[in-house]
Amino acid sequence: MSQTTSPTARLMDGSALARRLGAETAERAAALTARTGQAPCLATVLVGEDPASVTYVRMKRNRCAKAGIQSRHVALPADTGTAQLVDTIGGLSADPGVHGILLQHPVGPHVDERAAFEAIAPEKDVDGVTAHSFAAMSLGMPGFASCTPGGIMRLLDHYDVELSGKHAVVVGRSAILGKPAGMLLLARNATVTYCHSRTTDLAAHVREADVLIAAVGRARFLHGDQLKPGAVVVDAGYNVGNVGDVDFASAAAVASLITPVPGGVGPMTIATLLAQTVDAATRLSGAAG
Numbered sequence: 001m002s003q004t005t006s007p008t009a010r011l012m013d014g015s016a017l018a019r020r021l022g023a024e025t026a027e028r029a030a031a032l033t034a035r036t037g038q039a040p041c042l043a044t045v046l047v048g049e050d051p052a053s054v055t056y057v058r059m060k061r062n063r064c065a066k067a068g069i070q071s072r073h074v075a076l077p078a079d080t081g082t083a084q085l086v087d088t089i090g091g092l093s094a095d096p097g098v099h100g101i102l103l104q105h106p107v108g109p110h111v112d113e114r115a116a117f118e119a120i121a122p123e124k125d126v127d128g129v130t131a132h133s134f135a136a137m138s139l140g141m142p143g144f145a146s147c148t149p150g151g152i153m154r155l156l157d158h159y160d161v162e163l164s165g166k167h168a169v170v171v172g173r174s175a176i177l178g179k180p181a182g183m184l185l186l187a188r189n190a191t192v193t194y195c196h197s198r199t200t201d202l203a204a205h206v207r208e209a210d211v212l213i214a215a216v217g218r219a220r221f222l223h224g225d226q227l228k229p230g231a232v233v234v235d236a237g238y239n240v241g242n243v244g245d246v247d248f249a250s251a252a253a254v255a256s257l258i259t260p261v262p263g264g265v266g267p268m269t270i271a272t273l274l275a276q277t278v279d280a281a282t283r284l285s286g287a288a289g
């Protein structure tokens with residue numbers, strides 16, 4: 001019923017906000033380079049040649065170049081083991097010419113991904129994947145946010161979404177997306193419910209959401225008829241065919257605000273990575289403040 005009577009939701013335009021953030025980041029990178037004589041540098045580490053991962057890394061390096069951030073790429077063969085990967089990342093962590101480290105994941109089932117992430121020095125963890133960064137996020141201490149959740153928070157703030165006292169429902173609990181997204185929302189005084197594959201009666205939880213974060217990895221998994229009218233819908237999903245985890249047409253008829261896919265959360269993720277790389281370079285160069 002609500003689908004036919006509710007106004008169409010306003011779009012949260014991640015592409016436009018990412019362009020703004022990218023321009024600010026480029027200005028900060030240029031100023032830092034002028035002050036220190038060294039451009040911020042992001043090291044990207046890729047294991048194997050998975051086409052999607054190759055594309056993601058290329059996109060991130062292209063954005064770096066546009067923002068005046070150097071990138072140093074380390075391509076490792078697909079059969080690289082945990083010890084060698086940890087060793088490589090440890091070397092980048094100790095290298096004063098590198099300010100941020102991105103390990104493109106997934107790295108393959110034969111690698112202990114957690115061990116590889118933990119080899120990233122916390123002060124260079126600009127992708128926000130280490131246990132240190134997660135704890136800092138959860139405890140409200142200085143540190144880097146996981147990039148996708150960090151980008152989501154920037155979007156919500158830009159569109160003045162009130163979070164305090166609101167019920168946020170996060171569908172998905174991965175270490176890089178769902179779990180940290182919930183922690184950041186909790187830190188902003190939302191009441192947070194996590195849903196996952198073992199949740200019983202998912203629909204009942206989704207119906208209660210003032211703010212819904214979809215982070216499932218299943219195309220068009222959530223529909224407008226499940227939403228509370230006026231909900232704010234953030235679709236972090238990115239599935240085959242460029243579709244999100246939310247059925248956009250039906251959800252947009254019920255929500256008050258919604259992210260498109262593509263053009264919502266995705267661009268904000270990369271923009272946050274670059275902004276955090278300049279933050280890291282600024283702190284490591286002692287040029288902060």
Ligand code: NAP
Binds near residue numbers: 195198237266269
């Ligand atoms: P993931 O590691 O596969 O996690 C998926 C989560 O969804 C898990 O917590 C899983 O529950 C839950 N789930 C699966 N089936 C479910 C069901 N039927 N009902 C309720 N929950 C269910 O995926 P991810 O890395 O978090 O990524 C999620 C999506 O976001 C993907 O589409 C991915 O491409 C996208 N993504 C986008 C960006 C971006 O920059 N835009 C960045 C990262 C990821 P269990 O924990 O119980 O298994």
